[in-house]
Amino acid sequence: MMMTARGSPRINLLQSKVSQSKLSPKGRVTKRHGSSSKVRASWNPELEKSLVDLLHDHNTPEYKGQNGWSSDTWNKIVKKFHENNPYVSYTKLQVQEKEKELKRVYKMLKEARQQSGVSWNEKRWMIETEPELWDNLIISFPKIGKFRTKGFPLFDALGELYDGTNSRGHIQLHLHSAIPASISISCSGDRS
Template structure:
């Protein structure tokens, strides 16, 4: 592909509406199975199939695989923010309105310090349940991270030649 072709592809931003997003989420859920979903991403075959199905359903739109992937990343980021809010004390989820729910006194301090969270004040997120089925337990959140000091400490070193105490030797 020529350099000009690459520039055109990156400069053409997709015009996403709610129907497009809902269909993408539907396809992601449908492709959430072994063979099409790898460890934490979808296979190339799955992305190509999703792009083909988008072109079939939305004839007036021509979404590329790259644009679908970018929208999936955006939805994942939004899911992470909504999920983080939902997990905070004082917050809940309204399944009827499909939005994060909390009293004003709980929202007030959060909105002053967190721009991403402020965005979800009185705003629905209709894809939460489907995205939760895709991402819950699959997103790295740093809860098991270890800094370089951990590995530099001799107490944390595991001797590789010693047998495991939980596995019986023959």
């Protein structure tokens, strides 16, 4: 058994390692040299869907400018997100980072789907192709590998959000926000 004296270099080293990282209810916080940085938030599919639903709710000119959602809108989104999911506590930055990640994944899958020999399984929300083509996709899109066996059910919702289209390329019109309730719209092809 190795004994160390109080104040020895070994005790000091052990104590400093213990004080360097502590757990908090908001996630793991790592402290180094007087600064702290948060580790990425832990997201699951339900939380991702909750965020995407809120982004859809705030996808109007009232909340968005040319460069995306305003800071005030992000504050509203984060507040509503926490009201809907009281068991998590993410910072505004963590929520914004998740939105950016979802957008990157959407754009990657959208581009991959356009490659020759690649198809999209609507029921499983997955890319389907031959193993050799998967190898090529992974070379072109290094982060796509996990979607070889994992679906991405948010693809259509993100397409509507970022492109205004669904998975089949049809433009989605959100007429309900632009047309007063007193106006009736007929969508029949009849022009009499």
